[in-house]
Amino acid sequence: MGEMIGNIAHQWRQPLGELSALLINLQVKHEFHDLDEGYLLESIQRCMKINAFMSGTISDFQNFFKPSKEKEVFEISEACERAIAILQASLRYHGIEFSFDISEKMEVLGYPNEFAQALLNILSNAKDVLSEREISNPFIRLYLKKGYKYILIVIEDNGGGIAKEHMERIFEPYFTTKYAKQGTGIGLYMTKMIIENNMGGIITVKNTESGALFTIKLPSVPEAEVAAYM
Incomplete structure (x- = not known):
């Protein structure tokens, strides 16, 4: 139970930060008489999406270790957009350029909420670094590639990369290079569990000339099999 609570707390930390940022922006705009109806409604919608994401986290972790849970076919870009929505305000605040490139519709078999959480962990780490x-001129790039019987999800940043002595331990439980108050070491470990144990994929990381590059490889769903899961 303690482990589950710790995991939920980790997954909630970023969304709570985003909610706080949205509320502060609303307060500032109100104080400077710059709060228009369009911005208010947009902020409310984003708060509702974040709230729904946090609510779903509880159910996801309750079912995380249940072998009886059923996989579903889902469109990978939609799950990506859920994770991106959580970080939008923070990325803008820190002046981080973000790009998301998708060329075609791609479907995988698995757990969309868990995948969104796994991706959020990687994006959040990149933002923090x-x-x-x-x-x-910081940037994060997310793009999808479709191969033969698989889909690649690639996350790249220009944050300087991962120290050589940390590379082999980056996915270990409770390993973190952050200050104690900022990181628990749970995020990338949970990401690896979701991708490899729960979705039958592979996750790898390497350094580029300017930063880190994470690659997630998931088996794609043949069009002939999609209907069977709908």
């Missing part, structure tokens, strides 16, 4: 290291 770019911010903490005060990188000039």
Whole structure:
């Protein structure tokens, strides 16, 4: 039970931060008489999406270790957009350029909420590194590639990469290079469990000339089999 609570707390930390940022922006705009109806309604919608994401986290972790849960076919870009929506305000606040490139519809078999959480962990880590290291012209790029019987989800940043001595341990439970108050070491470990244990995929990481590059490889669903899961 303690482990589950710790995992939920980790997954809630980023959404709670985003809710706080949205509310602060609303307060500032109100104080400067710059709060229009369009911005207010947009902020309310984003708060509702974040709230729904947090609510779903509880159910996801309750079912995480249940072998009886059923997989479903889902469109990978839609799950990606759920994770992106959580971070939008923070990325803008820190001046981080974000791009998401998708060329065609791609479907996989698995758990959409868990996948969104796994992706959020990687994106959130990249954002934190770019911010903490005060990188000039920071960026995060997310793109999808379709191969033969598989789909690649690639996340790249220019945050300077991962230290060589940390690379082999990056997915270990409770391993973190962050300050104690900022990280628990749960995020990337849970990401690996979701991708490899629950979705039959593979996750790898390497350094590029400017930063880190995470690659998630998931088996795709043949069109002939999609209808069977609908």
